[in-house]
Amino acid sequence: MPPVIFLVDMNAFFISCETTRNPSLLDKPAAVAGDPKKRTGIILAPNYQARAFGVKTAMVLYEALRLCPDMLLVPPDHHFYREKSQEVMNLLSCYTPVLEQNSIDEAWLDMTGTEELFGKSEDAAQKIMDEIKCRLGLWCSIGIAENKFLAKMASEMKKPLGITTLWPAEIKNKLWPLPLSAMYGVGKKTAEKLNGLGISTIGELARLDKKYLASLFGKTGLELYEHAHGIDPSPIKPHDEGDMKSIGRSTTLPQDIDDLEKAKVILLELAESIGMTARKHAKKGSVVQITLKFSDFKVFTRQTTVPATNSTKEIYQAGCALLAENWPSHKTVRLIGISLGGLLGNDRSNQMSLFDFYEVQQENNKEEKIDKVMDSIREKYGKGKITRASLIKEKE
Numbered sequence: 001m002p003p004v005i006f007l008v009d010m011n012a013f014f015i016s017c018e019t020t021r022n023p024s025l026l027d028k029p030a031a032v033a034g035d036p037k038k039r040t041g042i043i044l045a046p047n048y049q050a051r052a053f054g055v056k057t058a059m060v061l062y063e064a065l066r067l068c069p070d071m072l073l074v075p076p077d078h079h080f081y082r083e084k085s086q087e088v089m090n091l092l093s094c095y096t097p098v099l100e101q102n103s104i105d106e107a108w109l110d111m112t113g114t115e116e117l118f119g120k121s122e123d124a125a126q127k128i129m130d131e132i133k134c135r136l137g138l139w140c141s142i143g144i145a146e147n148k149f150l151a152k153m154a155s156e157m158k159k160p161l162g163i164t165t166l167w168p169a170e171i172k173n174k175l176w177p178l179p180l181s182a183m184y185g186v187g188k189k190t191a192e193k194l195n196g197l198g199i200s201t202i203g204e205l206a207r208l209d210k211k212y213l214a215s216l217f218g219k220t221g222l223e224l225y226e227h228a229h230g231i232d233p234s235p236i237k238p239h240d241e242g243d244m245k246s247i248g249r250s251t252t253l254p255q256d257i258d259d260l261e262k263a264k265v266i267l268l269e270l271a272e273s274i275g276m277t278a279r280k281h282a283k284k285g286s287v288v289q290i291t292l293k294f295s296d297f298k299v300f301t302r303q304t305t306v307p308a309t310n311s312t313k314e315i316y317q318a319g320c321a322l323l324a325e326n327w328p329s330h331k332t333v334r335l336i337g338i339s340l341g342g343l344l345g346n347d348r349s350n351q352m353s354l355f356d357f358y359e360v361q362q363e364n365n366k367e368e369k370i371d372k373v374m375d376s377i378r379e380k381y382g383k384g385k386i387t388r389a390s391l392i393k394e395k396e
């Protein structure tokens, strides 16, 4: 089975994050910009309306405002973008356990063998794109290929909201006509050096002799040669949950809340996602921690110890107890988070694949069975489709 690798890249990420909490930015040219008060600030992320005026990332503010005088400017809030990024990664990790985050706004997903769960690759990509749009209000482009390099190149080909394949048979038509400056991993200096040799496209690079490239650029030269031919043996390194010490989920609420019952419903969804990830990786944890962020941005955490578990119900109940004990009476809450820590279990080499996960060994425990059924439904139809009314109603 040839590998299927996705690169999910968020479109105009910073300004799109800002738009989720400030809809007045919608349909107007706007950008996140470093220090808008100074004429020397730079554009960090223009939205697509601003791009239509020729505004680009890293453009000096002064120049950008000359192109688009009515552009709205928002100062950067990196903490908020990291929160949003975590929400994106949480959502993506429901599609595959093998995920490598490449930057704040993109990640590779190993989707090999997920056809049975999500359909063919383009359909799976559409499902991911739709879920990111509906649940997080953000846009993305997705590249689909057999390796990381090609998936990254494919993701750049259609923006915004593009789904692009770059299979081996498509390399000649889709990859080779591109200029070297568009080649992932090629720096300005390398591109200039090659341009000086009369090489301006990836196709021209591909026709160069491998040894010649190695003599010019050393190890990088060999990599250039391989990439130009669509070869990239580098594996996806799930540096996140593979050797995880804890699994955490949090969500920034669309509106601040003061209602404990509402908070419990949200907590259940987060606990479900944690339980699912823990079970997928055959891990159990003994520390449940909740995080609350109040409307004044103060952060509060409390933890409790439980017998090692990966059951949604047990994680949820421990979290609920913490929530009830610590629910504020005079403040509203803008973010709720929960994590399962003190993880024990299989090491990474024994990590279960999505499929092993379905051939789970004999179980006699009812909760485990419920968890398993829930996991498979959520894998198949998306995690928003099913909730456990019984757990919500249950008295603690």
Ligand SMILES: [Mg+2]
Binding pocket: 009, 010, 103, 105, 106
């Ligand atoms: Mg990106």
